[in-house]
Amino acid sequence: MEKIRSLHRHVSTRLATTALASAVVIALCVPTHVHAAAFQLPVSNAAGFGRAFGGGSLWQNDPSASYNNPAAMAWFTSPVVQGSWIGIDISTQFHGSMTDPSGAPLPGSNPNGGDHLNNDGSAFAVLPVSDRFALGFGLDVPYALVTKYSPDARFAQFGTMTSLKSIGLNVSGSFKISDTFALGLGVIAQRTRAQLNNGLNLGGTAYASGATGGIPTPLDEVAQINVRVHNWSEGYFLGGEWKPTDDDSLGVSYHSRVGNRLTGSYFISYPNAATAADAQGLINAIPVLNAIFTGLPGFGAFPLPELNGSGSNSPASAVLNLPAFVNIDYLHRFNDRFSLGASVQWTNWSKFQTLTLSSQGVNLITLPEHYRNSYSFSLGGDYILNDQWTLRGGVAYDETPTVTDTRETRVPDNNRKVLGLGVGYQATDRLSFDAAYEHQFVSNATIKQTNQVALGGGTIDGYAKDSGDVVSLTATYKF
Numbered sequence: 516m517e518k519i520r521s522l523h524r525h526v527s528t529r530l531a532t533t534a535l536a537s538a539v540v541i542a543l544c545v546p547t548h549v550h551a552a553a554f555q556l557p558v559s560n561a562a563g564f565g566r567a568f569g570g571g572s573l574w575q576n577d578p579s580a581s582y583n584n585p586a587a588m589a590w591f592t593s594p595v596v597q598g599s600w601i602g603i604d605i606s607t608q609f610h611g612s613m614t615d616p617s618g619a620p621l622p623g624s625n626p627n628g629g630d631h632l633n634n635d636g637s638a639f640a641v642l643p644v645s646d647r648f649a650l651g652f653g654l655d656v657p658y659a660l661v662t663k664y665s666p667d668a669r670f671a672q673f674g675t676m677t678s679l680k681s682i683g684l685n686v687s688g689s690f691k692i693s694d695t696f697a698l699g700l701g702v703i704a705q706r707t708r709a710q711l712n713n714g715l716n717l718g719g720t721a722y723a724s725g726a727t728g729g730i731p732t733p734l735d736e737v738a739q740i741n742v743r744v745h746n747w748s749e750g751y752f753l754g755g756e757w758k759p760t761d762d763d764s765l766g767v768s769y770h771s772r773v774g775n776r777l778t779g780s781y782f783i784s785y786p787n788a789a790t791a792a793d794a795q796g797l798i799n800a801i802p803v804l805n806a807i808f809t810g811l812p813g814f815g816a817f818p819l820p821e822l823n824g825s826g827s828n829s830p831a832s833a834v835l836n837l838p839a840f841v842n843i844d845y846l847h848r849f850n851d852r853f854s855l856g857a858s859v860q861w862t863n864w865s866k867f868q869t870l871t872l873s874s875q876g877v878n879l880i881t882l883p884e885h886y887r888n889s890y891s892f893s894l895g896g897d898y899i900l901n902d903q904w905t906l907r908g909g910v911a912y913d914e915t916p917t918v919t920d921t922r923e924t925r926v927p928d929n930n931r932k933v934l935g936l937g938v939g940y941q942a943t944d945r946l947s948f949d950a951a952y953e954h955q956f957v958s959n960a961t962i963k964q965t966n967q968v969a970l971g972g973g974t975i976d977g978y979a980k981d982s983g984d985v986v987s988l989t990a991t992y993k994f
Contacts, residue, residue, distance in 0.1 A: 558582050558637060558655045558683075560599045561989035565937015565951035566895025567909030570856015571844030573756065573764045574897070576993065578639035581651025584754035584768040584844065585687035585699025588641050588649040596640045599989040605629035607662060607927050611962065611977010613669040616722045621973060623669030628662045628924065629981075635659055635680075647691040651701065655683050658707070658837065662925060671714030672971035674925040681707040687752070695758045704749050707775060711742040716971025742831060744779035750837075762848040772866065773837040780828040830875055838863045855896035862889050864916035884921060889914040895935060907937035907951065922962055927979030929960040947991045955983035 557568055559579050572580035572587055578597045580587035607628035613621045637655040644650060658681035668675060687701025754768035840862040848854045864886040895909020911933035917926055937951035960979045966972055 561949035561951040561987040565907035567911040567935035569893040569895025570846040573846040586697040586754040586756040588689040589691035589697035594994040597991040601635045602986045603633040616972040621669045626665045651687040653685040676712040679709040708745045719971035742781040744777035764846040766844040772839040775835040778832040858893040860891040886916040889916040905939035909935040927960040929958040931957040949989040953985040957981040
């Protein structure tokens with residue numbers, strides 16, 4: 516019996532390391548459906564959501580400029596502080612089928628991966644030091660996601676739960692070179708945490724390996740992998756703003772790539788106790804499984820951590836380089852009541868081609884991603900009704916960086932159209948409130964691929980129907 520358990524641990528560990536790599540890759544690519552490519556979130560406030568981010572942070576006394584384009588802080592005449600709450604409700608519903616390596620349909624449901632409210636927020640402050648120099652501070656969430664499917668999902672081997680949040684602390688400064696031109700520069704430190712759960716179809720892996728003799732019928736979720744990783748990282752950003760007339764502003768900003776080495780641990784658990792037949796099948800499959808793993812490009816020798824039936828922690832790490840992006844914003848005031856802004860964002864996602872998983876200093880596997888660069892286009896404006904009330908609206912179009920060949924239920928991202936509506940209320944000369952609602956219309960995302968042998972070798976064929984709703988509330992105080 517002890518020999519069987521030892522061999523079972525050996526095979527499960529091989530499966531676990533590959534599963535961990537896949538889980539980390541998949542989890543870090545899940546879209547949030549909140550007007551940003553892949554898992555990138557816009558750093559803004561309720562006014563920005565109401566305009567669908569048209570004009571960026573060039574609007575008068577918008578303290579989110581401290582992160583988005585610090586040059587715009589040069590025109591602040593008094594200190595401003597601001598806090599926002601952002602509620603995100605996404606829907607990710609898969610429609611289609613899932614089969615095991617033998618071609619038989621897998622049992623289970625097609626649950627919604629969203630259908631819950633995610634709470635995020637931001638806080639900004641801008642402090643003019645002189646008529647030419649200003650400092651800015653920010654607390655924001657530039658990356659976040661939560662996708663959760665029930666454990667009985669028929670596609671559990673493609674992932675059951677993913678949670679990632681990156682909280683940023685930034686400091687910036689601006690300098691007005693002339694009455695019409697300013698430059699700004701800032702730095703950001705980010706704290707990123709992620710938790711990933713994935714089903715492992717060990718029976719499917721044994722079957723798909725081609726081993727003969729005593730191989731059990733593929734089983735759904737014989738094992739479960741749970742991963743927790745985290746890190747601190749840093750980056751920089753800079754911007755410029757030009758005011759050719761009293762009614763026009765043009766801004767350009769650049770945010771650097773942020774390198775992340777996520778470290779933490781993972782463990783394997785066996786919720787379904789292996790029967791004697793299951794154990795014998797895995798034993799017979801060991802030579803074939805080892806030949807498959809060691810013969811594939813990207814796999815290397817690695818230490819085997821000790822695991823048991825209840826699970827024990829083993830180290831894990833992965834490198835994730837968040838992409839650089841460039842924004843061009845334009846704002847025009849038509850009259851004292853109506854202003855319109857436009858924005859274009861380009862994100863350098865093509866640098867995200869592979870993700871490498873390591874354990875105990877040894878590279879285990881390198882997985883392809885093949886992301887492509889993406890664009891986002893926004894148009895939005897303000898209409899001032901009177902001294903107290905302002906109406907806002909905007910539209911946007913977002914491209915996805917994902918490609919069909921690697922898209923699955925954790926990554927149901929596709930191109931989207933955005934509609935934003937908002938209202939602002941000036942309570943006093945110093946205090947104002949804003950509220951906004953944004954809806955995202957996401958194109959159906961085709962999902963058709965065969966999973967890695969180490970995760971079960973199942974095939975999924977269908978599409979994801981996605982949508983997203985955002986509600987934001989902001990309070991701003993001007994000293």
